[in-house]
Amino acid sequence: MSYKNLVIIDNEKISKKNNSFYCDNFEAKISESLNQNFAVTVIARKSKINRAREINLEKIETASNIFSFLFSIFKTFKQSKTNYLIIAINPYTFLSYLLLLIFRKKIFVYLRSDGHEEYKSILGFIGPMIYGLMFKIVTFKSNIIVCQDRLFVKGESDIVFPSELNTFWFDNKQKPQLDKPRLLYVGRVKVEKGVFSLLKIFDEIKIDAQLSIVGRIENVRSNNKKVNFVGPRYDPTALIQIYDDHNIFILPSFTEAHPKVIDESLARLRPVIIFDEIKHIIQNRKGIFVSKRDKKSLQETINFIMKNYINIQGSMTKNILPTKKEFILQMSNILSSN
Numbered sequence: 001m002s003y004k005n006l007v008i009i010d011n012e013k014i015s016k017k018n019n020s021f022y023c024d025n026f027e028a029k030i031s032e033s034l035n036q037n038f039a040v041t042v043i044a045r046k047s048k049i050n051r052a053r054e055i056n057l058e059k060i061e062t063a064s065n066i067f068s069f070l071f072s073i074f075k076t077f078k079q080s081k082t083n084y085l086i087i088a089i090n091p092y093t094f095l096s097y098l099l100l101l102i103f104r105k106k107i108f109v110y111l112r113s114d115g116h117e118e119y120k121s122i123l124g125f126i127g128p129m130i131y132g133l134m135f136k137i138v139t140f141k142s143n144i145i146v147c148q149d150r151l152f153v154k155g156e157s158d159i160v161f162p163s164e165l166n167t168f169w170f171d172n173k174q175k176p177q178l179d180k181p182r183l184l185y186v187g188r189v190k191v192e193k194g195v196f197s198l199l200k201i202f203d204e205i206k207i208d209a210q211l212s213i214v215g216r217i218e219n220v221r222s223n224n225k226k227v228n229f230v231g232p233r234y235d236p237t238a239l240i241q242i243y244d245d246h247n248i249f250i251l252p253s254f255t256e257a258h259p260k261v262i263d264e265s266l267a268r269l270r271p272v273i274i275f276d277e278i279k280h281i282i283q284n285r286k287g288i289f290v291s292k293r294d295k296k297s298l299q300e301t302i303n304f305i306m307k308n309y310i311n312i313q314g315s316m317t318k319n320i321l322p323t324k325k326e327f328i329l330q331m332s333n334i335l336s337s338n
Contacts, residue, residue, distance in 0.1 A: 004038060004039055004081050005038065005039045005041070005076075005079045005080075005081055005082035005083070006034060006038035006039065006040050006041070006082070006083050006084075006085060006335060007040075007041045007042075007043065007073070007076050007079075007082060007083070007084045007085070008030070008031050008034070008040060008041070008042045008043070008085045008087065009043050009044075009073065009084060009085065009086045009087065009093055009096045010042060010043070010044045010087045010088075010093075011044070011045060011087070011088055011090045011092045011093055012024075012025055012044045012045065012087070013044065013045045013046070013047035013051070014042075014044045014045070014046065014047055014051065014055070014060065014062050015046075015047040015049065015050050015051040016046075016062065017050060020054055020055075021054070021055045021057070021060045021062075022047075022050065022051035022052060022053060022054050022055065023044075023051050023053050023055055024051050024052060024053060024188070024216070029053065029055065029164070030087075030328075030331070031055065031057050032055060032056050032057055033324065033328040034328060034331060034332065034335070035057055036328075037328075037332040037336075038083075038332075038335070039059075040057060040059065041059040041060075041061065041076060042055070042057060042059065042060045042061070043061045043062075043063070043069065043072045043073055043076075043096075044060070044061070044062055044063075045062065045063060045064075045069065045092065046062035046063060046064045047062075052216070052232055052234055053234055066091075066092060066095060069092055069096070070095060070096065070099055073096055073099055073100070074099065077103060077105075082105070082106070083106045083107075083108060083335055084100050084105050084106060084107050084108065085108045085109075085110060085335060086100075086107065086108065086109045086110065086138070086142075087110050087112075088110070088111065088112065088113075088115070089109070089111070089115055089131065089134050089135055089138050090115075090134075091134075093138075094134045094137070094138060097109070097137070097138045097142070098137075101141060106143075107141070107142045107143065108142065108143045108144075108145055108334070108335060109138055109139065109142045109143070109144050109145065110145045110146075111144065111145070111146045111147075111257075112146075112147050112162065112257035112258055113255065113256065113257030114255075114257070115131040115134075115135065118131075118192065118255050119131040143158070143334070143337075144157040144158070145157065145158050145159075145160055145331070145334055146158070146159055146160075147159065147160055147161065147162050147257060147258040148257065148258065148280070148281075148283075158334045160327060160330045160331060160334070161258075161322035161326070161327060161330065162258045162260070162322070162327055163260070163263060163321070163322040163323055163324050163326065163327045164260045164263075164324050165260075165263055165264065165267055165321060165322070165323050165324055166236070166323065166324055166325075167323065168236070168240075169236075169240065169264065169267040169268070170267055170321075173244075173268060173269055174244040174268075176244070176246070176247035176270065176309075177245075177247065178247060178306065178309055180208050180209060180210070181207065181208075181209035181210070181247065181248055181302050181305075181306055182209070182210050182212070182245070182246040182247045182248065183209060183210065183211045183212070183246065183248050183249070183250050183273075183302075184211075184212050184214065184242065184243065184246035184248070184249050184250065184265075184270075185198070185211070185212070185213045185214065185215070185249070185250055185251065185252070186214040186215060186233075186239070186242070186243075186249075186261045186264070187214075187215050187251070187253075187259075187261055188215055188216060189213065189215050189216060189217055189218060189220050192253065192254050192255055193252065193253050193254075194251075194252030194253045194254050194275065194293075195213065195220065195252060196220065197252055197254075197293060198211075198250065198252040199220070199222050199224070199227065201293070201294065201295050201298055202224060202226070202227065203222075203224050204295040205295045205298060205299050205302075206295075206299065207299055207302060207303070209226065209302060210226050210227075210228065211224075211226060211227045211228070211250075212227075212228045212230055212242070212246060213227065213228070213229050213230060214230045214231070214232065214233050214239075214242060215230075215231075215232055216231070216232050217229050217231060230242070239264070240268065243264060243265060243268040243270055244268060246270065247270060247271075247306075247309070248270065248271055248272070248273060248302065248305055248306075249261065249262075249265035249270050249271070249272045249273070250272070250273045250274075251272065251273070251274050251278070252274075252275055252293075253274075253275075253277070253278055254275075254277050254278070255277065255278065256274075256278040256281055257281070258281065259281065262281065262285075262288065263321050263322070266285060266287055266288075266316060266319055266321060267321055269287075269313050269316050269317070270287075271287045271288075271289065271305050271309070271312050271313075271316070272287060272288045272289065273288075273289050273290075273291055273298070273301055273302070273305070274288060274289070274290055274291070275290070275291055275292070275293045276290050276291070276292055276293070277293075285319050285321075286312075286315040286316050286318060286319055287312055287313075287315065287316035287319065289301050289304070289305060
């Protein structure tokens with residue numbers, strides 16, 4: 001059987017303004033590209049605040065509560081030849097899975113991260129137990145798609161390499177200024193992203209360095225004159241220039257899967273610093289360095305990179321980074337399977 005319809009069920013919050021839909025995260029943007037190969041419908045949660053990135057897709061349903069969320073899924077059952085793609089495991093998508101299972105629908109589950117870690121950071125010791133129960137049920141009769149070997153389920157998972165990189169990310173690379181460390185963070189300013197932890201450490205380090213934070217700024221302040229809050233940037237050309245204006249990218253997250261900002265930085269030949277909680281994301285990529293979450297280790301890591309910068313950049317040219325086109329082709333082939 002050939003499947004032409006694809007319903008994407010996402011816990012992502014999407015806002016609507018003037019008949020256009022907006023999101024913040026990479027996962028919701030996948031639907032645009034998959035719509036080239038399928039008739040895509042997205043079902044997501046309704047956001048109470050405005051989101052920044054427009055989604056160029058006609059069929060989007062947003063729900064304000066779990067009941068309308070499930071009803072939106074139920075309405076798609078009249079479509080023939082339809083596959084269902086659940087993104088991540090959480091209470092909304094867990095109940096969606098049960099509904100789809102009851103009606104014997106073809107279900108794919110896309111896992112980008114280990115939810116045990118995320119739920120522990122949010123709910124404490126009971127979090128992994130809750131996630132573990134949902135995980136065991138959802139993966140029992142689903143086609144699992146993962147982006148890391150460590151997320152394999154019973155050896156029956158398909159692995160993909162997520163990417164939002166278009167070819168222009170690799171063009172016209174600029175030489176960095178190396179007069180002093182110019183650190184960059186791009187992403188959401190949330191507790192689990194470790195930004196507040198980074199700001200505290202950055203206040204304590206003694207080296208002459210600058211830090212720029214690019215992203216939606218909410219409830220965060222710093223009196224450190226070496227910290228620059230840039231705000232969100234979504235235009236790729238502007239974002240590439242920001243990467244090129246810095247010489248080190250830093251990702252202080254407590255939990256991550258396959259963050260697109262790492263590939264963006266590596267594509268621009270900018271070394272990356274992460275903390276040891278997420279060292280699993282390195283895989284076989286060159287130019288990523290692990291620091292402990294303290295000022296001494298961070299200073300040592302920064303100094304090592306600056307001292308060996310040219311050699312590090314040379315090794316980074318050997319990285320083989322996935323492109324958005326390759327990623328969407330992988331996903332499309334898997335989702336078309338019987």
